[in-house]
Amino acid sequence: MLHTVSKSPFSHSALDECAKFATKGSPILLIEDGVLAAKPGTKYEEKLKAVIEKNSVYALLPDIKARGIGKLIDGVKPIGYDGFVELVEQHKVVSWV
Amino acid sequence: MKFAIQVLEGPYTHQASDSAYSFVKAALDKGHEIVRIFFYHDGVINVTDKADPPQDDRNIYNQWAELGKEKKIDIVACIAASKRRGIVDSNIVEGTRISGLGQLTDMAIEADRLVTFG
Amino acid sequence: MNEQETTEQNDENIKKIMFLMRKAPHGSIYSYEGLETVLIVAAYDQDVTMAFIGDGVFALVKDQDTDDIGIKGFIKTYPVLEQYEIEKVYVDRQSMTERGLTVDDFAIDVIVKDSDEIATLIEDQHAVISY
Numbered sequence: 001m002l003h004t005v006s007k008s009p010f011s012h013s014a015l016d017e018c019a020k021f022a023t024k025g026s027p028i029l030l031i032e033d034g035v036l037a038a039k040p041g042t043k044y045e046e047k048l049k050a051v052i053e054k055n056s057v058y059a060l061l062p063d064i065k066a067r068g069i070g071k072l073i074d075g076v077k078p079i080g081y082d083g084f085v086e087l088v089e090q091h092k093v094v095s096w097v
Numbered sequence: 098m099k100f101a102i103q104v105l106e107g108p109y110t111h112q113a114s115d116s117a118y119s120f121v122k123a124a125l126d127k128g129h130e131i132v133r134i135f136f137y138h139d140g141v142i143n144v145t146d147k148a149d150p151p152q153d154d155r156n157i158y159n160q161w162a163e164l165g166k167e168k169k170i171d172i173v174a175c176i177a178a179s180k181r182r183g184i185v186d187s188n189i190v191e192g193t194r195i196s197g198l199g200q201l202t203d204m205a206i207e208a209d210r211l212v213t214f215g
Numbered sequence: 216m217n218e219q220e221t222t223e224q225n226d227e228n229i230k231k232i233m234f235l236m237r238k239a240p241h242g243s244i245y246s247y248e249g250l251e252t253v254l255i256v257a258a259y260d261q262d263v264t265m266a267f268i269g270d271g272v273f274a275l276v277k278d279q280d281t282d283d284i285g286i287k288g289f290i291k292t293y294p295v296l297e298q299y300e301i302e303k304v305y306v307d308r309q310s311m312t313e314r315g316l317t318v319d320d321f322a323i324d325v326i327v328k329d330s331d332e333i334a335t336l337i338e339d340q341h342a343v344i345s346y
Contacts, residue, residue: 001338006116006215017237017269020309021334032112062119081123088124088210089098094235094343097105097113097215103344105245138248177251198255205342206230206261213345 002027002091003055005034009044014096019051021094027087030059030076038076039069048073060084100124101132101208103201105215107139108157109150114143117214118160125168133171133204134164138215141174141184144193158190165192173200230341232256233264236271237345240289241281246274247289249346254292257299264303264340265296266333267325271346272310277322293323307333 003022007014015030015037022028028051030037037048038059051057052075061078072078079087102121106113121131136143148158165172172193174184179195186195205211234253238245256263267275274290281288296304306325311317318325328336337343 001340001343004212006113013269020330021268021337023331023334023338026338032116081119082127084120085123085127085129088100088212089127089129092340092342093210093212094337095213095215095345097213097345101342105346137252138244178248198252199259201252201344202256202259202261205232205256205344206228206259208342211342211344215345 002029002087002093003096004029004031004093005037005096006032007097008033009037009047010042015051016047018094018096019047019055022055024054025056027056027058027091029079029084029087030057030063031084032060032063033067035059035063035067035069038064038072040071040073045073049075052076058083058087098209099130099132099207101204101211102134103211103213103215104134104136104140104143105138105213107142108148110139111215113140113214114157115155117212118157118164120212120214121164121170131168131170132208133173133200134161135201135204136172136174137178137201139178139182140215141179141182141195144172144174144189144195145184146188146190162190162192165190175201229260229262231262231264231339233266233337233340233343235337235343235345236265236267236274237269239270239273240279241284241286245346246271250274250289250292252344252346253301254295254299257296257301262303263301264305264336265301266305266307266328266336268307268310268333270310270314272306272314272316275306275321275323275325276316277320290322296323305333305336
């Protein structure tokens with residue numbers, strides 16, 4: 001499954017829940033406020049690095065740019081909407097809203 | 098492939114409508130078929146024709162109307178959720194319609210992929 | 216068409232659909248409208264699973280009295296799931312215990328599963344609808 005997460009990890013449990021219920025190797029895509037988890041230097045950084053050990057983590061580039069996030073945590077792959085569609089071609093989707 | 102899209106939040110208040118719209122356009126560009134876009138919870142507000150958003154920003158309602166009219170995508174607002182929120186047949190943008198949760202069920206069964214925005 | 220062919224054809228048409236119930240009741244409508252959806256989908260004879268995770272477990276707590284908040288309660292609707300042949304009603308163990316709940320607190324019988332069991336079930340679904 002592809003897991004999408006659209007909420008900030010600082011105010012919602014969506015990413016924590018997603019990490020708990022995503023099997024090893026399932027890709028996770030951060031969209032909307034979810035991309036905030038990919039910003040380096042936050043209290044969530046270590047948690048996200050642990051998630052990256054278990055799952056591929058992607059972040060939607062338009063949402064990253066919209067929030068003025070420059071560099072991402074190592075291992076997070078930025079993709080566009082075309083990449084989002086490609087991931088959906090390859091996997092069914094669970095949306096953590 | 099056949100994609101089904103669910104939108105669970107209202108326009109402007111949440112980014113869900115915008116993300117769904119961008120995803121649908123990207124999917125169409127890649128030649129995929131959108132079986133249906135189904136609005137539930139506050140998502141049904143996306144089809145009202147009573148809104149008058151500022152001119153200097155995107156008009157979410159017109160975006161859905163265009164997808165419905167020009168791309169002939171089936172855009173459906175759940176009737177139960179619509180009644181609860183004052184969305185009625187006589188006041189929805191062209192290219193959209195109001196129908197039952199059976200439409201959600203059908204699209205979940207028929208489509209290869211169901212993507213939810215909320 | 217002989218009976219075996221009909222059965223195989225019918226099995227292909229039955230899809231696994233999971234509902235992830237993640238939200239507590241009453242503070243928002245997601246739990247209630249989510250249940251409404253499940254009851255409609257139940258009529259379509261698909262292979263339906265409901266998984267209560269996170270705050271979703273609070274939706275099942277018995278003796279909810281919503282009179283004083285002026286909202287129509289829906290805990291009495293849950294027993295109907297059995298009549299609709301929705302038997303795969305799972306609760307995430309960790310979500311339940313983190314919130315100080317046990318199966319005795321619930322209005323209906325549920326099957327308690329660990330998170331990794333639910334994760335595996337999720338992988339198996341044709342569609343996952345989260346509320």
